Amino acid sequence: MARRGARHALPPSKRIMLGLLLGGLLFFGLGACGLVVAAGKPGKPATPVHAPQAMLPVPKGKRAPVPVPAADDQAAIPVSITIPVIDVRSRLLHLGQTKSGALQTPPVTTVAGWFTGSPRPGDIGSSVIIGHVDSVQGPGIFFRLRLMRPGERVYVRQASGRVAVFRVTGVRQYLKASFPASAVYGGTPTAQLRLITCGGHFDQATGHYLSNVVVYATLIH
Amino acid sequence: MTRSRIARLAAATGLAIGTALLAGPAASASSGTGWIRLAHLSPNTPAVDVYLYSFHHARAKIVLHHVAYGTVSPYEAIPAGEYTVAMRAANAPARSKPVLSTNVDVLAHKAYTVAGLGPFKGLRLGILHDRLGTPKGKALVRVIQASLQQHTISVRAGGHVIARRLHFGRTTRYHAVPAGSLDVRAAGSSENTTLDVPLAAGTVHTLVVLDDPGRLQIDDLTDSAGSQVTVAPATGLGGTAPKPGAPMLPWLVVAAGGLLVTAGGIRVYRIRGRALRTP
Numbered sequence: 492m493a494r495r496g497a498r499h500a501l502p503p504s505k506r507i508m509l510g511l512l513l514g515g516l517l518f519f520g521l522g523a524c525g526l527v528v529a530a531g532k533p534g535k536p537a538t539p540v541h542a543p544q545a546m547l548p549v550p551k552g553k554r555a556p557v558p559v560p561a562a563d564d565q566a567a568i569p570v571s572i573t574i575p576v577i578d579v580r581s582r583l584l585h586l587g588q589t590k591s592g593a594l595q596t597p598p599v600t601t602v603a604g605w606f607t608g609s610p611r612p613g614d615i616g617s618s619v620i621i622g623h624v625d626s627v628q629g630p631g632i633f634f635r636l637r638l639m640r641p642g643e644r645v646y647v648r649q650a651s652g653r654v655a656v657f658r659v660t661g662v663r664q665y666l667k668a669s670f671p672a673s674a675v676y677g678g679t680p681t682a683q684l685r686l687i688t689c690g691g692h693f694d695q696a697t698g699h700y701l702s703n704v705v706v707y708a709t710l711i712h
Numbered sequence: 713m714t715r716s717r718i719a720r721l722a723a724a725t726g727l728a729i730g731t732a733l734l735a736g737p738a739a740s741a742s743s744g745t746g747w748i749r750l751a752h753l754s755p756n757t758p759a760v761d762v763y764l765y766s767f768h769h770a771r772a773k774i775v776l777h778h779v780a781y782g783t784v785s786p787y788e789a790i791p792a793g794e795y796t797v798a799m800r801a802a803n804a805p806a807r808s809k810p811v812l813s814t815n816v817d818v819l820a821h822k823a824y825t826v827a828g829l830g831p832f833k834g835l836r837l838g839i840l841h842d843r844l845g846t847p848k849g850k851a852l853v854r855v856i857q858a859s860l861q862q863h864t865i866s867v868r869a870g871g872h873v874i875a876r877r878l879h880f881g882r883t884t885r886y887h888a889v890p891a892g893s894l895d896v897r898a899a900g901s902s903e904n905t906t907l908d909v910p911l912a913a914g915t916v917h918t919l920v921v922l923d924d925p926g927r928l929q930i931d932d933l934t935d936s937a938g939s940q941v942t943v944a945p946a947t948g949l950g951g952t953a954p955k956p957g958a959p960m961l962p963w964l965v966v967a968a969g970g971l972l973v974t975a976g977g978i979r980v981y982r983i984r985g986r987a988l989r990t991p
Contacts, residue, residue: 512977523963537952544940563789594945609939616915621945625952633951670944675787678844680787680823681745681834687945693953700948709789 566613567651600631613655633688657708683709751827767794851911862900
């Protein structure tokens with residue numbers, strides 16, 4: 492009698508055991524599902540796509556003449572930069588240095604900036620223009636910088652209305668830990684441009700990229 | 713006066729280089745490239761044509777036509793290697809024997825000024841090694857004495873003596889001076905002149921003292937300019953970087969825990985069941 496009754500209403504000890512059994516299976520299933528989902532979602536970097544040629548029109552304006560080594564022929568301050576091949580068009584912020592000596596970076600990721608401690612674009616020397624590769628959400632103004640190739644053109648409009656035209660001579664990626672500061676920022680005897688952004692691996696722990704991408708360009712007119 | 717000469721020379725350089733460098737390799741800041749500029753700094757020497765040849769090449773790489781006293785060309789980027797600089801009288805045939813010539817060994821990442829120096833009778837081509845970098849927070853300044861009328865000159869930049877009784881045709885070494893705008897004063901025996909020169913940190917200048925018929929004149933040449941930053945900028949927030957894989961460990965613990973509990977449950981069920989069947 493007692494056994495038949497037990498079939499209809501399990502004793503409390505059996506109910507607990509069955510609960511444990513089912514609960515355990517449930518958790519195991521949950522864990523297994525979680526593992527499958529976690530393993531099946533490897534992170535993928537967003538890959539920049541090279542914009543079609545001449546996506547942006549070449550800026551209009553008087554082109555700068557061949558530079559002459561004279562102090563009073565200083566270029567006017569730069570106001571904007573256009574790089575048709577990678578679809579960049581941006582006004583130029585003025586960037587200084589932080590107290591620790593680091594370069595200021597643009598407060599927004601969609602605008603590039605000229606480092607005022609470097610020569611003006613078009614003047615003798617290595618002029619530095621900086622832009623973000625990305626924000627926390629997506630691409631920044633210099634997202635496609637690393638796709639540039641020697642021979643491509645960079646246009647910098649000056650406050651005078653003149654447009655200084657630069658030709659890319661090299662594209663390099665350097666680890667920040669061994670950044671060749673003198674090659675990038677150091678003195679040059681001709682008018683040159685350095686376009687700088689970040690690249691390489693992103694360190695999630697520090698929130699910084701481990702490398703920099705530098706585009707070297709030289710004034711052609 | 714010097715200004716118009718420089719403008720003319722710039723135009724000539726542009727033309728000459730436009731044609732001469734078409735076939736040459738692209739100038740690159742990061743490969744084996746050096747720089748050279750050419751100057752005429754001999755007051756009583758008539759205008760000349762200046763030729764730059766890659767060593768053993770008959771065709772000139774750069775030709776500057778009708779270069780008069782006081783002109784200095786912009787720097788030209790050229791592949792590192794041996795070059796010959798030759799001067800001929802203005803409009804002399806390109807195949808005629810040069811008045812003067814010299815060989816220059818151009819090293820990668822180095823800059824040179826090749827200048828006609830001294831009086832006409834003792835004209836020589838001087839090869840000057842130009843600096844590209846400066847000590848931190850400083851500018852570099854040197855003086856070329858190209859005034860024949862004032863045979864010796866002294867030059868001060870602010871309170872700094874750059875040249876002391878420097879003889880005609882001579883050049884000083886570079887002097888480091890604090891960055892800032894400096895009053896430069898050049899004084900000969902009977903003439904003197906001043907020029908306000910902006911000397912930004914990281915810039916290298918050559919001051920050329922010239923005869924501007926009857927007067928002394930200072931020409932400020934920028935040899936190089938850069939900035940003095942040592943760190944790489946942080947220009948990315950990671951929005952396009954690979955996301956880290958989702959963490960596995962918590963799920964592993966849950967699954968293992970579940971498995972343990974299930975196994976435990978089964979075991980307890982069996983023991984209890986056996987106990988119930990055998991009273």
